[in-house]
Amino acid sequence: MWDDATDRIDLTGRTEPGAPEAAAPRTPRRRLRVPPRLAAIRDIAFVSFGKYGQYLVTIVTLPLTARILGTEGLGLLAIGMSAYFIGALLVDMGITTFLAAMMNADNVNRLRGNYLALRAGVLSTMGVALALGMLIDAHVHLHMVLLGLFAGGVSSFGDDWVLVAEARFGIGVVYQSIGRVLYLVLLVGLLPHFPSASVAMLCLLLSTLVNVVLTWRLTLTEHGLPSRPDGVLAMVRMGAPVLTSRLLITSYGQGAASFYSVALTAASLGLFSASDRLVRAFQSLLDAIGYGLLPRLARGREDHFWGNAFRGLRATVAIAAGVSVALWIAAPWVIPLIFGAEFTGAVEIMRVQAFILPFTALTSFVTTAVLPVQQDTRGTLIGAVVGAIFAGGALLAAVATGSVWALVFGTFTCEIAVATWYLLRVRMLRRRSDVRQDDAITEPLVPVRLAAPGGER
DSSP states (O other): OOOTTTOOBOTTSOBOTTOOOOOOSSOOOOOOOOOHHHHHHHHHHHHHHHHHHHHHHHHHHHHHHHHHHHHHHHHHHHHHHHHHHHHHHHHHTTOHHHHHHHOOTTTHHHHHHHHHHHHHHHHHHHHHHHHHHHHTTOOHHHHHHHHHHHHHHHHTOSSHHHHHHTTOHHHHHHHHHHHHHHHHHHHHHHTTTSOOHHHHHHHHHHHHHHHHHHHHHHHHHHHOSOOOOOOHHHHHHHHHHHHHHHHHHHHTTTTHHHHHTTTSOHHHHHHHHHHHHHHHHHHHHHHHHHHHHHHHHHHSOHHHHHHHHHHHHHHHHHHHHHHHHHHHHHHHHHHHHHHOGGGTTHHHHHHHHGGGHHHHHHHHHIIIIIHHHHTOHHHHHHHHHHHHHHHHHHHHHHHHHOOHHHHHHHHHHHHHHHHHHHHHHHHHHHHHHHHHHHHOOOOOSSOOOOOOGGGOO
């Protein structure tokens, strides 16, 4: 059984079964014992509900923005939203799950201090870039990129990674829900009077402050002030390959619109965005499985790790395949219902995009719940390079043809290639683990008495 009282995460993310748990800085809380399987389902449900709450709000905001902004305005918003994901990644460096797997009561404030200093420097740079862009009246595409980068950076400035490390997903759900409701209120109140993609991004920026402020308030109360930065460069060295790989992944995933804006019109990006927003919504729900299982995989016994990991992986891919079929069937009704008749061209796009979900689910589970525990940054980087190579070819095709289908099929091909690599990678890591266990030196069960000189025993 996974038991918080007997399993403790050390700096490598592995456990010492039976080791006493170090005293936490915060006041101890009594917890009801929950069977491990039910606890895992509970945590996945918490994370899923946090994501699902976002898309409950999206049910209202998507039709609103689509009908007010039209295809071109939604295309500009897609550029800003893709930059939002890139900005969030640049600030958190893609290492939140790695830090969550490493965190324990002894190093929590040191990690918080180093991570705060690192993120503050990046976010300040984004703020200066946005201000300069506004001063020089930059092109609307560039303005949306800079605004999206800053908004995404702000969203990653919270201390919620500490809650992930402590498997306290319920609190995160509450904070996220408050922010989503605020986003809905701001959008409904402001966008009809100020119909602009920039206004929609500003509403999102303001709503993200809720989670940032509340998570910092909680961790300051329970853990105190972060330690003074000491070892930031070591964190940068750890995060550099992860950040590089995640940026490459984002270039053909949720951040694709920013890159393809140099080749495609805002209207064609608007059609792609109509499909992409729905498909990525379900992708985010599937991501919750990896986040929910991460603390348990990190705390679990090493000899049980791979069995638990592959069971979770198979379940995730199976669920994703079912969702893909459902989206393919529903596309002709869903697109006109949500976006209006102007977006009917997105139906065929969605019917292709829907089938990336099994591949993105596999990639997400491996990069979220398996590689962080194994501390395998090299595998993450190689997978991203594989995807970037395919994405580069798709971008060249988009420049040459000016067709949105270059983006659609390019994204699909990239996701297949990357998922194939990660499947091979986890099998490689498992074989290495099996070899290490087979080669481990064990003490003899029966003492052997060596013969003394002269043949005496």
